[in-house]
Amino acid sequence: MPDWKQIVRKNLRVLGVCSPEFTEELAGHLEDSYEALLCEGVPAEVAFHRTVSQIEGRCRIWLVLRFLQEEFMTGFTRMNGFIRKVALPGLLTTAASGLVGWVLIRANIWPKIILMPNRQFQMFLALWPWWWGMLPLCGALGALLSQRNGGSRLQRIAAATAPGAVIGALLLLEFPVAFIFDGLVNHRWWGSAMWEGLGLLLLQFAVIPAVLLLLGVGVVEKARRMPSRAI
Amino acid sequence: MASVNAQIKRGSAELAVLTLLAEHPLHGYEIAKQIEAQTGGVLRFDMASLYPMLHRLERKSWVKAEWQTLPNGRRRRCYRLTATGRRQIAPLRAEWRAFFHALQSVTGFQNA
Numbered sequence: 001m002p003d004w005k006q007i008v009r010k011n012l013r014v015l016g017v018c019s020p021e022f023t024e025e026l027a028g029h030l031e032d033s034y035e036a037l038l039c040e041g042v043p044a045e046v047a048f049h050r051t052v053s054q055i056e057g058r059c060r061i062w063l064v065l066r067f068l069q070e071e072f073m074t075g076f077t078r079m080n081g082f083i084r085k086v087a088l089p090g091l092l093t094t095a096a097s098g099l100v101g102w103v104l105i106r107a108n109i110w111p112k113i114i115l116m117p118n119r120q121f122q123m124f125l126a127l128w129p130w131w132w133g134m135l136p137l138c139g140a141l142g143a144l145l146s147q148r149n150g151g152s153r154l155q156r157i158a159a160a161t162a163p164g165a166v167i168g169a170l171l172l173l174e175f176p177v178a179f180i181f182d183g184l185v186n187h188r189w190w191g192s193a194m195w196e197g198l199g200l201l202l203l204q205f206a207v208i209p210a211v212l213l214l215l216g217v218g219v220v221e222k223a224r225r226m227p228s229r230a231i
Numbered sequence: 232m233a234s235v236n237a238q239i240k241r242g243s244a245e246l247a248v249l250t251l252l253a254e255h256p257l258h259g260y261e262i263a264k265q266i267e268a269q270t271g272g273v274l275r276f277d278m279a280s281l282y283p284m285l286h287r288l289e290r291k292s293w294v295k296a297e298w299q300t301l302p303n304g305r306r307r308r309c310y311r312l313t314a315t316g317r318r319q320i321a322p323l324r325a326e327w328r329a330f331f332h333a334l335q336s337v338t339g340f341q342n343a
Contacts, residue, residue: 022282025259025308029278032260054278062279070283074290 002048004030011055012064030054085151090162093142097163097209100134116200123197126204135209138163139216147220160217164210171201244284246323247274249316252294256311259285285310293319 004027012023030051037047053059111126142160151159158165175198247266251257257265262285263276288294293316299309334340 021308024306026278026282028258028305028307029260029263029282031305036264059277059279062277063282066279066283067286070287073287 001031002034004028004034007052008055011060026055081150084149085146085155086158086162089142089145089149089151089159090166092145093138093160093213094163094166096141097131097135097138097213100138101128101131104128104130123193123200125200128204132208132212135163135212136216136219139213140220141216142213143217143220147224153221156220157214157217160220161210161213164206164213167209168202168206171198171205243274243327244276244280245288246320246327248284248288249293249312249320249323252310252312253317253320256297256309258299258307258309260307262310288316292316 005023007030008023008026012026033054034047034051037050038044042050055063109130111128111131114125114127116123116125139160142162143156146156146159175194247270248262251262251265251269259278259281263281267275285294285296289296289310292313294310295313296308296310298306300306
């Protein structure tokens with residue numbers, strides 16, 4: 001009996017299409033085809049060539065192409081799901097929280113500044129009670145949008161906390177980038193003062209907002225668990 | 232026997248496989264052989280069209296594949312229809328019925 005697994009492996013090793021499970025499955029198919037031909041009275045050599053032809057030449061190219069096409073389509077579908085369930089709700093949540101902040105500033109509602117005492121460089125913590133107060137609503141909006149598009153709990157959380165994550169990432173990127181472009185950051189700051197400053201910015205623009213956005217997710221999750229009442 | 236265009240064959244393949252698996256679980260070779268036998272050789276699936284499709288149906292959770300050891304000790308990957316897959320059959324049938332009905336009204340052909 002020919003070694004069908006070896007034949008499959010040899011013919012489909014290109015592009016990593018052939019996993020061990022898939023090899024075994026195709027080998028089983030070839031084995032059944034071969035035995036069926038033998039049962040029909042086809043000579044062994046002819047049966048072998050007819051069986052192998054299913055995985056050689058044009059057939060082999062088609063098999064590889066079809067699997068690559070399937071892999072591509074699966075990846076695309078997954079990406080599409082990520083966009084609908086996380087990226088788009090996250091983007092809208094970020095836009096909503098930014099809009100709230102912008103409206104408050106336009107309405108002349110500024111944060112309360114608390115100067116940090118006994119520091120070599122002047123540092124402050126800005127408290128944004130009005131903006132922070134609106135963030136649970138934005139978080140709930142993100143969670144609801146993600147839920148509406150079939151997002152899982154983790155995806156709802158990711159979509160709702162996107163503003164905190166985006167601002168946090170931007171702040172973390174800003175410092176090394178600014179340091180590279182001389183003059184944008186005072187190099188005397190480079191050291192513990194810089195880390196303190198970065199920590200304070202992260203606290204007011206990323207950590208506290210993320211916690212408040214999560215509160216909104218919590219409300220949505222609680223509402224999901226409540227039994228619906230018939231009117 | 233007239234051969235069937237590849238596009239039409241591909242579109243109908245899912246319905247054919249799901250309908251077949253609705254009766255009992257089968258492995259790839261059996262699926263190909265049964266479809267070929269039941270359609271008098273009009274629908275014939277080669278490995279390049281059958282296995283990517285089966286794996287796609289599996290990813291969509293319409294079918295579930297399990298390894299089974301046959302009495303002769305060989306392992307075969309058997310596909311069985313899931314509840315989700317079973318729910319797809321009726322809409323697919325309706326879709327194909329509508330398609331043939333529309334084609335019939337345009338071309339005027341009748342079933343033999």
